[in-house]
Amino acid sequence: MKELTNFPYHHVLVLGLAKSGTAAARLLLNSGRSVRVNDKNTSDTDPVAEELNALGAEVVTGSHPLSVLDDIDIIVKNPGIPYETPLLEEAFKRGIPIITEIELAGNLSETEIIGITGSNGKTTTTTLTAELLNESQKPAKIAGNIGFAATEVGQSLEQHEKMVLELSSFQLLGVKTFKPRIAALLNIFQAHLDYHKTFENYRNAKCNIFMNQTEEDFLIYNADNPTVAEAVKEAKSTKIPFSLNKQVENGAWADDTGIYFKNEKLIEKHDIVLDGDHNLENILAAICAAKLSGASNQAIYNVLTTFKGVRHRLxxxxxxxxxxxxxxxxxxxxxxxxxxxxxxxxxxxxxxxxxxxxxxxxxxxxxxxxxxxxxxxxxxxxxxxxxxxxxxxxxxxxxxxxxxxxxxxxxxxxxxxxxxxxxxxxxxxxxxxxxxxxxxxxxxxxxxx
Missing domain, CATH: 3.90.190.20 (Mur ligase, C-terminal domain)
Structure with a gap:
């Protein structure tokens, strides 16, 4: 099992025992860190709490006492817990950094990450990208906001396997150094304002996906979405656009008859099983990610003529x-x-x-x-x-x-x-x-x- 390789914190509070918190605690313990876990909705007799206690974690349940912050270097927060929680407001006052579990996943060595975010289409694009890679004999596993926690999957990946992460704004708000080799920003529309308070805060959280990228990394973006097109001007990454409305030089695009990557036609539109213009956007983004990771044209054709979508999405x-x-x-x-x-x-x-x-x-x-x-x-x-x-x-x-x-x-x-x-x-x-x-x-x- 992989361990954290570049994580300079020793005393860690894991806040929230959902799947991401549990996976984070296991990874931290496996990496020799001192771990305190706090969950107000769990009891000491919960099987996961008992397991982590047996592994050496200090487990505090039933409330969020401020004492759990004592002697803590950093907090790994469940993405859904609001920053206005009194415990986190006190952590800010004490200058304790707060991250989410995907930051830990980014510290796992030799894990190639494809990160996908957007207001809509994340699950379909993430699933489709992994399907295209696996069909191309480029093994990939999905994680993050879909399926299993990123740290759980990342620990068990073989060196030749890739991890395709669906990333929410909640997760991305809590990153400091996280940097996918390939990032995809599908769209940005007004959403989750009860959590982020303003559209600007929400937009900035989404843009954290490329915040740490360099020109050696790739940023796939929706050239048809004005907010996205403006936002990516800040990126240092190599930019790969996709568009339903125009031909793009260095990315994926569509016309009335087919789907293209750069100047090469990959498939006729009428051969694609997945319906809807919004899914065509997802397909274009997935093609960009897969092609950048070595997917073959034949594999792309095979998947797009059979892929019918994901559970709970149309x-x-x-x-x-x-x-x-x-x-x-x-x-x-x-x-x-x-x-x-x-x-x-x-x-x-x-x-x-x-x-x-x-x-x-x-x-x-x-x-x-x-x-x-x-x-x-x-x-x-x-x-x-x-x-x-x-x-x-x-x-x-x-x-x-x-x-x-x-x-x-x-x-x-x-x-x-x-x-x-x-x-x-x-x-x-x-x-x-x-x-x-x-x-x-x-x-x-x-x-x-």
């Missing part, structure tokens, strides 16, 4: 008496739901709603023309009902549970209609994760069969 679930059910539970913001709605030409019954982060939803109105009904759930159901009314959606209902929403959507739909779960909101008001929400949708659909 995932086709079932055809129930002619109704087509799609699970887009990963649509946790307005932009993602906008893109989902543009993917269908036939009438749609939309299931939406979730955690209320203070957003208004008027930006959805232009995309609701094709809705024959909206079934609304969660904390935002009343807000979304007002927006659906403004948009002229013929039928608007609310539901208390996913099973009730699916049943109502089925009853309001006809043959050849789409029933789409695309919440435009995070899941935490009713579900632990968007995956759990999507699984409940799938389960409810299967009860209709």
């Amino acid at each position: 995932q086709f679930v079932s055809n129930v008496n002619g109704r087509l059910f799609y699970n887009d539970s990963k649509a946790t913001n307005i932009l993602a739901t906008q893109k989902a709605l543009t993917s269908f030409k036939q009438p749609v019954v939309l299931i939406a709603g979730g955690l209320d982060r203070g957003n208004e939803f008027d930006d959805l109105i232009p995309y609701m023309e094709n809705l024959k009904a909206a079934i609304l759930i969660g904390e935002t159901k009343e807000k979304l009902a007002l927006v659906a009314h403004k948009a002229g959606v013929p039928v608007i209902e609310t539901a208390e549970s996913m099973s009730d929403a699916v049943e109502a959507a089925y009853n309001l739909s006809d043959r050849d209609d789409v029933v789409l779960l695309s919440p435009a909101c995070a899941s935490w008001d009713q579900y632990k994760t968007f995956e759990q929400r999507g699984d409940m949708f799938i389960q409810a659909v299967h009860t209709l069969l």
Whole structure:
């Protein structure tokens, strides 16, 4: 197992025992560091807490006492814990550095990292990049904000294997020296302002993905997104653009017929299985990353003619008496739901709603023309009902549970209609994760069969 090679801190507080915190604590202990773990939502009898205690960590559970900061050199923070937490505010006062677990992953020697971030499309692009590399016999594993923690995967990688990381703004906010050899910035739109407070803070967190890159590293970026195109001017990296709207000299692009890398046509558009212009952007970004890592044209063709997408991202679930059910539970913001709605030409019954982060939803109105009904759930159901009314959606209902929403959507739909779960909101008001929400949708659909 690999150890940390360039990490000058000896007394470390790991804050939060989710999967990234647990993996970080294990790596730090394996690397000979003194580790204190603190989680207010865990008890001393939790199996993970007991394991880390047996490995030599000091485990403090049930609250965040300020005493856990005593004699600490650095904090490895769970990405979801707000910086306004009193414990972290005290850490700032004491001058204790605060990082996230991906900073540790960047300190694992001989690990080639491809880092992918953006407001939308991260999961599809990350998964697709790994698929293209593996099909090219260039072994790659995915980690980060998808699947397993970066430090867990990074420790076990063989020298010839690459790590493809999906990176959230929460993770990137806590990096100091982290530097992927290949970075991809897919898009930047307004999101997560409840956490970052301002759009500028959010943008700056995303830009941390290239903050430490040099001209020997590569930065793949969306030349069609004005915020991204402006932001990457700050980068020292070798820039690799992608575009759906124009030919680019040193990157990937598309025209009406095909997909290209530089001046070479890789595939006809009609041969690509994955639908939607937003997925074409993801495909272009993945092609850039894979080509820079040695992927073959044949492998790219093989994958793009078979790859149908990832679970919870416009995932086709079932055809129930002619109704087509799609699970887009990963649509946790307005932009993602906008893109989902543009993917269908036939009438749609939309299931939406979730955690209320203070957003208004008027930006959805232009995309609701094709809705024959909206079934609304969660904390935002009343807000979304007002927006659906403004948009002229013929039928608007609310539901208390996913099973009730699916049943109502089925009853309001006809043959050849789409029933789409695309919440435009995070899941935490009713579900632990968007995956759990999507699984409940799938389960409810299967009860209709």
